[in-house]
Amino acid sequence: MSAAWQLVWLSIQARPRWFPSLSNPQRNIRKQHANCMQSKMSMGEKTLQIEIVTRRVIRTKPVTTRAEQLAADLSKDIVDGTLAPGARLDEHVLASRFGVSRTPVREALKRLAGLDLVEIRPHRGAVVVDMPATRISELFEALAEAEATCARLAAIKMSILDRERLSTLHEAFCALPDGSEPVRVATCNRSFHEAIYAGCHNGFLSDHVATLRKRLAPYTAAQFRLRSRPFDSAREHTRIVDAILARDGTGAADAARRHVMAVGHAWASWAQANMESDRERIGSSDTISPAMEHTV
Known part of the structure; x- marks a missing residue:
């Protein structure tokens, strides 16, 4: 072989070193893609395992005791x-x-x-x-101010659906009979107030006033044992509803405040007339009060 052909032969043999193959980058890309897919599959398996574990935890959560x-x-x-x-x-x-x-x-x-x-x-x-009467009075004052704020915000923020629901609940309350069904009246009354809390569209305030009302619930419910109280409460509710529907925040707040304080006064009247006799009856009973006998 002549020297010229030997030089050409050597050039061909050395080509992979002098001129890298164009297929190498493609090969590298495919390799990287394969590694990426494998990584994603591994992550997917881990995610699936986590979801399975989470579902198992939820399923094995104990039911209400x-x-x-x-x-x-x-x-x-x-x-x-x-x-x-x-x-x-x-x-x-x-x-x-x-x-x-x-x-x-x-x-x-x-x-x-x-x-x-x-x-x-x-x-x-x-x-x-x-609770002592002074403590109850303080709670009623706090509830009155919280309800006033809710009513003021409700007058400003209530949607059309909120207003329709409030009007419907108010009509249902007014349609109730006299105080012969205090539990039913108290339940409807609570729904009416809760509609105002929801209508103020302030979660923190709603939670706060709901906590106060729950704390005072046994005492606000006792007012409806007075025969005239459901009618008085309906009139007070009307003032609140009228102000809210008129978007009168100040009027709604004042009506709500007066209403809650009237509830406090009604409870005090009921307590003064009945609490002593109830305590004597409870003290003489070794098992259960008459109020509870009705539910057994």
């Missing part, structure tokens, strides 16, 4: 006014009523005590909280 259900039932009776302030909650009677042992009853009463709805007294058992 018997004690929680008992606490919910008793708190409803307290909020509705079926269990009056000062009513004794005997564990034996409650266990017999709900068909359970005393253990879940005891746990339920502890839960209610944590909500300040029940007071557990040494050697006397549990009773529905009966």
Whole structure:
């Protein structure tokens, strides 16, 4: 082979080093793509595993315990006014009523005590909280101001649907009979006020006023045991609704404030006339108050 051909041969042999193959970048891209896909698949498997674990945790979450259900039932009776302030909650009677042992009853009463709805007294058992009159008066003042703020904001922020719902609830309340059904009247009254809380479109304020109302629920419900109170309350509600529908924030706030303070005065009138006789009856009973006998 001549020297010239030898030089050409050597050039061909050395080509991969002097001129990198054009297929190498494509090969690298394919390799990187394969690695990326493998990484994504690995991440997808991990995500799937996490989702499976999360679903298992949700599925294995324990259902509501018997004690929680008992606490919910008793708190409803307290909020509705079926269990009056000062009513004794005997564990034996409650266990017999709900068909359970005393253990879940005891746990339920502890839960209610944590909500300040029940007071557990040494050697006397549990009773529905009966706060001092001064403390109740302070709570009514706080509730009046909170309700006034909710009504003022509701007059400004309520949507058309909010206003229609408030009007419907108000009409339903006005259509109720006299105070012969205090629990039903109290339930409808609570729905009316909750519509105003929702209509103010302020979650923090709504939660705050709902907490105050829940704390005072046994006392606000007691007012409807006065025969004239449902009619008076309906008239007070009318002033609130008229102001809200007219977008009169100041008028709505003033009407709501006056309404809540009237509720406080009504409760004081009922308490003064009936509380002493109720306490004597509760003290002479070894099991349960007449108010609770109605629900057993």
